[in-house]
Structures are given as C-alpha cells and as structure tokens.
Amino acid sequence: MSTVLKVIVCGTTFGNVYLQGLARLPAHYHVVGILGRGSVASEACARHWKVPLYRSVEELPEVDLACVAVRSAVVGGHGTELAKALLARGINVVQEHPVHHDEVVDCLRLARQHGVLYRLNPFYSDLAPVRCFIDAARHVLSLREAEYIDAACSVHVLFPLVEMLGQALGGLRPWAFNLHAEAVGPFMSISGELAGIPLHLRVQNQMHPGDPDNHTQLLHRIVLGTRGGTLSLTDTHASVLWSPRAHVHRNAQGVLEMDGDAPALDLAVSSLIGHPQPPTLREVFSDLWPDSIAQALLRVHAAIGEPNDSALAQFHLSCCKAWQQLGTVLGPAQAIH
Structure with a gap:
C-alpha cells in the first residue's frame, strides 16, 4: 500500500x-x-x-x-x-x-x-544482530550441513528463541525435547532435536513474581555447529562470529603439518560478521528496539490489503506449538526474590 x-x-x-x-x-x-x-x-x-x-x-x-x-x-x-x-x-x-x-x-x-x-x-528476529545471525545461518547452511545447536535463554524470551531458530534453520519440524533431571545453577537443560538437528538448550526457568521483567542472566545465545565451522550469536544485542572448523593436514609420515602451506592455516580462528561495537542498554532501548518494530511494521504495511500469507501464519503456529511443548517439559518457573 x-x-x-x-x-x-x-x-x-x-x-x-x-x-x-x-x-x-x-x-x-x-x-x-x-x-x-x-x-x-x-x-x-x-x-x-x-x-x-x-x-x-x-x-x-x-x-x-x-x-x-x-x-x-x-x-x-x-x-x-x-x-x-x-x-x-x-x-x-x-x-x-x-x-x-x-x-x-x-x-x-x-x-x-x-x-x-x-x-x-515475535520482535527479536528483527533486531539487527539477530537478523545478521539468521541471514548468516541461511548462507552457511546452503553450503554446509548442520551438526548441532547449542543455545541458552531466559524463560521470558523462550518463544522468540524458537522463532529465531526456525527462521535460521528454515523450519522447526521434526522436534523433540527431553528434560535433564539436574539443574546447573540457574539453568535447566533440555536435549533433543529441532528441524531434525541435535539440540542442547539451557533455560533460566526463573522469575521474580514482583518484578517479572528483570533478573535474567541473559536473553539469547546461540551456537550453530556445521561441518564447516560454528556460527555464534554472542548475545541478542551483540556480535555474530564465524569460527571455521580447524583441520590440519598430515604429511606422508602421519605428522601434523602445523607449519605447512595449507591455506586453512591462514584463516582467522574467528571472524566478526557484524556489529563490532555492542550497544549500550540505552542504545538498545532508543535505537535497536524501535528499529525492530519499524522493520516489522513495514512488512505489515505491505501486507495489508493483500491475501493473507498462510505460510507465515503456519510457521508462527508451529512456533507456538514448539514453545508450549518446551514449557510443558520445563514446568512452572521457579520463583526468585
């Protein structure tokens, strides 16, 4: 329009x-x-x-x-x-x-x-660092097969984590979640799969009854492991890193050629993809968050008056189902004070 x-x-x-x-x-x-x-x-x-x-x-x-x-x-x-x-x-x-x-x-x-x-x-997937991770993940997965996902979040933002991963992976099914009995510190651990990829998820399943918007250890951290290396979102509002998988050739005698001429030896062990200087919390609230809303509302403006996008609706419904199943596996949040 x-x-x-x-x-x-x-x-x-x-x-x-x-x-x-x-x-x-x-x-x-x-x-x-x-x-x-x-x-x-x-x-x-x-x-x-x-x-x-x-x-x-x-x-x-x-x-x-x-x-x-x-x-x-x-x-x-x-x-x-x-x-x-x-x-x-x-x-x-x-x-x-x-x-x-x-x-x-x-x-x-x-x-x-x-x-x-x-x-x-879902809001968070339009934040610039998260969008950078999603776009990079899609590119990496077009070249190399995914091998695992290691992620952590607060229960407050578990739904957007599911949605972010669904966007990055191109879908969510099949999924399966199993709770580990012992919590480690403030985190509960879940293993299983998402989009058929092995998953390890840690969730801070805690909430302050009188101050539910605070007291989170983190928002989101994601590591996507592939056959070519790992892609990491260090924080919801911070940096995206690519770390190529280390491989050192052996010579005819079976000795590792750590001083050889293989091009892989000249690759940086980690490369910054975007956002070299993480913002302050003030900048998050004044810039990143409003920009995320603006991006979402631009798409809404373009969609009003057009046929409803059933594929997007079905994806969001799948996100809701996976999130609710994770909530069932985790159980009620622990009250903290």
Missing part, C-alpha cells in the same frame, strides 16, 4: 517502543491515538506523543491498524481479548508475542471473517 495508514497503539509500557518505531515511518503510518486504561503512565504517554487517549475499543475513531502491546492471556494479560475485539471491528491487528497457539488460531479465524490482517510479532 502507498497510503499513510491510521494506527493506534494499545498499551504504553512496551507500547512506547511501538510508538518510537512508528515515528520512524511517517510515510507509512500516522498515529491517531493510544488505547489504555487511563493510568497516570498512559495519560503521560498520550501527552508526550500529543495524541488522544482512549479507554475502550468502542471509543476508537476510524483506524486502519492496531498494535496490541498488551500481555496475552498465556502471560496473565488481556491482550488477546483486545485483539479479538479490534478484529471484530474490522481493524487490522499486530499483536506482540507470546500468544497461545489456540488464541492465534482464533485471531486468524476472526481476521478471515472480517477481511483484515492479523499478525503475530
């Missing part, structure tokens, strides 16, 4: 990141309001962005798109109920992850009934 779409943002905590992302796209979107509960924070947010604050779906003016940045039922919020009410009004919806598989199915069905778009936003 070439028109500027009228958009509202629902929620003002993570919703503020959506507002920053939308501010980067004036040729595509015009924010016409914020939907909130009328808290001091939501009123302050509306004043900052100089837009009206609405308190119910019924109050909304005519809009083209709603960005639902409110927790869904699976994490104790009413985001999916809100998404359904918006879809029923004929409004296109982008909903922030995570969302239960069955709720995504319901929203997709409602979207079809009302001729609008519903899209789940």
Whole structure:
C-alpha cells in the first residue's frame, strides 16, 4: 500500500517502543491515538506523543491498524481479548508475542471473517544482530550441513528463541525435547532435536513474581555447529562470529603439518560478521528496539490489503506449538526474590 495508514497503539509500557518505531515511518503510518486504561503512565504517554487517549475499543475513531502491546492471556494479560475485539471491528491487528497457539488460531479465524490482517510479532528476529545471525545461518547452511545447536535463554524470551531458530534453520519440524533431571545453577537443560538437528538448550526457568521483567542472566545465545565451522550469536544485542572448523593436514609420515602451506592455516580462528561495537542498554532501548518494530511494521504495511500469507501464519503456529511443548517439559518457573 502507498497510503499513510491510521494506527493506534494499545498499551504504553512496551507500547512506547511501538510508538518510537512508528515515528520512524511517517510515510507509512500516522498515529491517531493510544488505547489504555487511563493510568497516570498512559495519560503521560498520550501527552508526550500529543495524541488522544482512549479507554475502550468502542471509543476508537476510524483506524486502519492496531498494535496490541498488551500481555496475552498465556502471560496473565488481556491482550488477546483486545485483539479479538479490534478484529471484530474490522481493524487490522499486530499483536506482540507470546500468544497461545489456540488464541492465534482464533485471531486468524476472526481476521478471515472480517477481511483484515492479523499478525503475530515475535520482535527479536528483527533486531539487527539477530537478523545478521539468521541471514548468516541461511548462507552457511546452503553450503554446509548442520551438526548441532547449542543455545541458552531466559524463560521470558523462550518463544522468540524458537522463532529465531526456525527462521535460521528454515523450519522447526521434526522436534523433540527431553528434560535433564539436574539443574546447573540457574539453568535447566533440555536435549533433543529441532528441524531434525541435535539440540542442547539451557533455560533460566526463573522469575521474580514482583518484578517479572528483570533478573535474567541473559536473553539469547546461540551456537550453530556445521561441518564447516560454528556460527555464534554472542548475545541478542551483540556480535555474530564465524569460527571455521580447524583441520590440519598430515604429511606422508602421519605428522601434523602445523607449519605447512595449507591455506586453512591462514584463516582467522574467528571472524566478526557484524556489529563490532555492542550497544549500550540505552542504545538498545532508543535505537535497536524501535528499529525492530519499524522493520516489522513495514512488512505489515505491505501486507495489508493483500491475501493473507498462510505460510507465515503456519510457521508462527508451529512456533507456538514448539514453545508450549518446551514449557510443558520445563514446568512452572521457579520463583526468585
């Protein structure tokens, strides 16, 4: 679409990141309001962005798109109920992850009934370092076979880890997950397979009941091992490294030629692919996160009015299933204080 779409943002905590992302796209979107509960924070947010604050779906003016940045039922919020009410009004919806598989199915069905778009936003896969890893993984796997995946994350961001790996590998099936009985420090260990590739996953399955957005040991770290070497995402917001697999030729006597003339000896043991200087946390919040939202919303703008992408919807449904199965294997998060 070439028109500027009228958009509202629902929620003002993570919703503020959506507002920053939308501010980067004036040729595509015009924010016409914020939907909130009328808290001091939501009123302050509306004043900052100089837009009206609405308190119910019924109050909304005519809009083209709603960005639902409110927790869904699976994490104790009413985001999916809100998404359904918006879809029923004929409004296109982008909903922030995570969302239960069955709720995504319901929203997709409602979207079809009302001729609008519903899209789940996994968010993290549009961050520049993660996108660099995904693109590099696809290139590496076009040349060399995958041999293993070693990954770690906090339970808070387990769904986007699944989605990131699914993008990098070109799919998720077949998968299988088995829990190791003994936790190591704050991490629980899972072995199995993803996309048929051997998987070792460590998850910090802990949460502070009164401060659920903090106290994570890490967000995401991924090592993809292939027959040619390993590709590593050192952190969600940091660097991507390629480390070629070391191989030293033997001479006729069977001695390793560590001072020979093989080209492999001149390869760097590790090469930085992107993002040589990791950002500060302030830069993450002010630049990387809004840029991720802007990338996702550019695709949404292009998709509105077009036939729904069933392949993308099916991929996201597979991500939901795999994530929920991992959650079942892990069990409830341990409460920490």
